[in-house]
Amino acid sequence: MPNNEFGDFQTPLALARRCLEVLALPQHGPIRVLEPTCGRGAFLRAAKERNPTSIRYGIDINADYVQVARNYGTVAHANIFTRNLTDISWPDPTAPLFVIGNPPWVTAAELNRMGSNNIPPKKNYKGMPGIAALLGSSNFDVCEYIILKALTELRGQPLRLGMLCKTHVARNVLVECARARIQVATAALYPINARRWFNAEVDACWFTLTIDPALPQGNYAIDVHENLFEGAGKIARRWGIVGTTLVSDLDAYQLVRSADGPSPYTWRSGLKHDAARVFEFTSFPENLESEYIYPLLKGTDVFRGRHQHPSRWVLVPQHKFGEDTAHLQYTAPKVWRYLIGHAAALDNRKSMIYRNRPRFSVFGHGDYTFAPLKVSCSGMHKESRFQLVTQAKTPRGARPVVLDDTCYFLPFENSTHAALVTAILRSPECQAFIQSLVFWDAKRPITKKLLSHIDLFALPCDRSTIRATAAAIAADAGVRFDADEATELF
Ligand SMILES: C[S@@+](CC[C@H](N)C(=O)[O-])C[C@H]1O[C@@H](n2cnc3c(N)ncnc32)[C@H](O)[C@@H]1O
Known part of the structure; x- marks a missing residue:
């Protein structure tokens, strides 16, 4: 510029x-x-x-x-x-x-x-x-x-x-x-x-x-x-x-401010690795140990509603940030050889975050990355669209979907809860609250800070409408929905 x-x-x-x-x-x-x-x-x-x-x-x-x-x-x-x-x-x-x-x-x-x-x-x-x-x-x-x-x-x-x-x-x-x-x-x-x-x-x-x-x-x-x-x-x-x-809109904010409070769940950001050419694949890499390979979604996939059919794969060499990778040499020798083959690119990644860390580290992950269900949103788009992301099929069976660092998400084990939270986030009341906070001209309008401001259960939504929407979301995603559990939560 x-x-x-x-x-x-x-x-x-x-x-x-x-x-x-x-x-x-x-x-x-x-x-x-x-x-x-x-x-x-x-x-x-x-x-x-x-x-x-x-x-x-x-x-x-x-x-x-x-x-x-x-x-x-x-x-x-x-x-x-x-x-x-x-x-x-x-x-x-x-x-x-x-x-x-x-x-x-x-x-x-x-x-x-x-x-x-x-x-x-x-x-x-x-x-x-x-x-x-x-x-x-x-x-x-x-x-x-x-x-x-x-x-x-x-x-x-x-x-x-x-x-x-x-x-x-x-x-x-x-x-x-x-x-x-x-x-x-x-x-x-x-x-x-x-x-x-x-x-x-x-x-x-x-x-x-x-x-x-x-x-x-x-x-x-x-x-x-x-x-x-x-x-x-x-x-x-x-x-x-x-x-x-x-x-971003003081007057609109006053109308929905009751929902301004700590989120009952912890928002997470997606995986970062700074080496798409090495860690990402457009077809399933059959030649690598499959337990390190996950379906991948980017913010654009989530925004465009392509979340049910991931078309990329990502190699995640660690379960959480900072975890040792040297064992891969013995536990996943094909992955190790692959990473060694790209060592020049990986060892030269500029971000400070990889300095003094185990070799081939990635960043922004933990148990939550591998949760079977995620309620996700792109941070980069000019509209907040929340999607329920379920496990996806791979040639080696169903696997949790990993989201990249252009996404934010809430991890879930329980599909009723995940569907209910998706429905709350999509409600007009929640969208109005987001509108009152967000600056759409920002490079990343939706941020973890903004999402963490939404006290999901304090929004003045109609609860039976939310439960009905949640049931439809669960059906669309092909996951179980338990009406009693939903009533108990919301
Ligand atoms: C965006 S231009 C605007 C110039 C002028 N204010 C105008 O409105 O037409 C920015 C100006 O800052 C000056 N500039 C850049 N760095 C400077 C510095 N360290 N100290 C003083 N002037 C500086 C440039 O020479 C340039 O004229």
Whole structure:
């Protein structure tokens, strides 16, 4: 997605003008306008046009851009990562402050891939736990870092912030404001068409915050408008923090919040191995010891309803994570020879998780992986479809189906319970609850955290309808359903 290590997407002037209009940047009177990574200065220029008496200050790392941007304000040629925003000497430090712009659109992982040094230094963040935590994660967004840096350094001052950013960055910033008790008075988000303005395939927005340190407590809800242009006045929904979780529809959430509680069952994620070419097969590998071979389903199979007929197989060399594999040499010599034959690929897997672990380890498995029944859902799709996965036929008899790491599931031994839980998860009440929590634009909208929030037995479902649906689900899956057991459970 990034065009270079500077996440350089210069804002068209028309867009900058509209952003400042929506931000209601005052058109008269002294105001301070700060743009942390101003590029050629589209925002400074729009601010100058809108309010010629404003005092404008920009920073950018690109010397050529700085030359251009100096037409519209005072611009420092500096690196934002090492520049403290409180060091700026303003002619009128009491004038209302507006921190605006469009920080780089690039992630730490992308910078690493490019071998770039344009990355925030990891030290010197004592007293800034939010930033320290962000930098400690393997893949953070530089834009998120810059917004948090500005909010942290300028803490204690009232200000209005307006930033073009990825939508998930806006969410993360609000969560961090709530955690760090930065006094947010108002927050709003206006989606933009990133393809049209930046030729970028991302969910992006104009994100605004009003910070008022005088407030007794912050307001951690975001008004999500239809879009920056025609729909700027229309609020489509409100996101907000409940406890420590951000919910995607505060008003809908209030209606179903009784179901927000710990899940009565532990959600699991599927198997990860980082070597599909070695561990996965499109036909049953007759030449390997069959007790290590399982039918495999991926999230897409679950989502598309292909769960009753797995068409792949997976080699699972351990029963649980960390278990010794050396015995395979004697207990399953064909599997061992096969793995040794692919040792170069397996020993070079990048993820830290395999380091200092038994050779040929896989990850994300345990007894639950081999449960005969699973209630499963894809984490990656834009709809939550729950399926009851039963054992599948193999040339060596029925075997538990293994799900890959794009799935989440609940393991079951009891088919009545599994069918009942599938029916509850599919109920309109549960789906409404999920809708109120989920962010469909996220890479992995359905997460273990979200699922673990659903207190399945507290949903206001009609119990006899659920039991009837469960009976039909069990019949469709070809498993036993005991009406008395169902009534006892639900
Ligand atoms: C997405 S562009 C936006 C530019 C400008 N704000 C605009 O709206 O047109 C990001 C800008 O960040 C600048 N930049 C990237 N890394 C920087 C750094 N470490 N310090 C200062 N500026 C940086 C780039 O030069 C680029 O101009």
